[in-house]
Amino acid sequence: MDYIDLNLIEALDALLAENSVTKAAARLHTSAPAMSRALARLRRAFDDPLLVRAGRDLVPTPRALELRGEVHAIASRARALFAPSTTADPRTAVRVFDLQVTDMLSTTFIPSLIDDLREQAPGISLRLRPETLEDVPALREGLVDLEIGNIRTGDSEIHSEALVTETLIGAVRRAHPLAKAKTVTPQRFADADHIVVSRRGRAEGPIDEQLAELGLSRRVAAVVPTFASALFIASETDVVCVAPARLARRMLDSLGLRTFPIPVALPSVTAGMAWHPRNHHDRTHQLLRERARHIMAEAAR
Secondary structure, X not given: OOOOOOHHHHHHHHHHHHOOHHXXXXXXXXXXXXXXXXXXXXXXXXXXXXXXXXXXXXXXXXXXXHHHHHHHHHHHHHHHHHOOOOOOOOOOOOEEEEEEEOHHHHHHOHHHHXXXXXXXXXOEEEEEEOOOOOHHHHHHOOOOOEEEEOOOOOOOOOEEEEEEEEOEEEEEOOOOHHXXXXXXXXXXXXXXXXXXXXXXXXXXXXXXXXXXXXXXXXXXXXXXXXXXXXXXXXXXXXXXEEEEOOOOHHHHHHOOOEEEEOOOOOOOEEEEEEEOHHHOOOHHHHHHHHHHHHHHHHHOO
């Protein structure tokens, strides 16, 4: 046969189990005439009557008895295929997820996420991929399972979710003159030496634009590629580093840095996560997203 209607397997399983067209129809929540038509098609397909009249009852033919066990097994496996997965508990699953995380968050957020997963799902391991991977193609091609950081929305193919909106603050070591100032004015802020984080080596950004509107400019003493190195340098010498107020709190405290409001208007920074639809219903991936959401919310308190 060139074409087989696989729905007939379910009908045959019910007919051979009930030995009744009416009962088989009730079992499959269909009508008796529809089940009679299915039986007629099955008889043609197997070239056998399958169920024959014996008084007021139907009895299976020898061919039907041969088929009964195998048909029931196939129908059961087919039903199991469409049943919700219960075999993989995400909290005991052993999986490696590739993450692409903004540098700032790799030092402030990832340690907390690792600690959380060790307790909630110890079988999950994280592999951080470099930011040089292009975000959407990396998600689409499966090189990255979850992107966390400054998410550029707009691609309808990618799922995304905002996690926290942050305010940027200035950070300096205890001995820095600005650490003792009651108020950091735009002039005093501009007069200080600064360290800038840019993996592309850019020394200017929104801060410089705001200072320029006030007729001010700052001196950038160094440009470094990572947030962690910028904070460490700021803890060792008199430079100003910019950091997120809440997400960087633990690292700022551990390095003994003092913070102050940046005296120019800066846009807030939103951290989020993005993932490809192929992972949207994956239960272990859902757990990873839930834990990332939880950790980010805790850090933002």
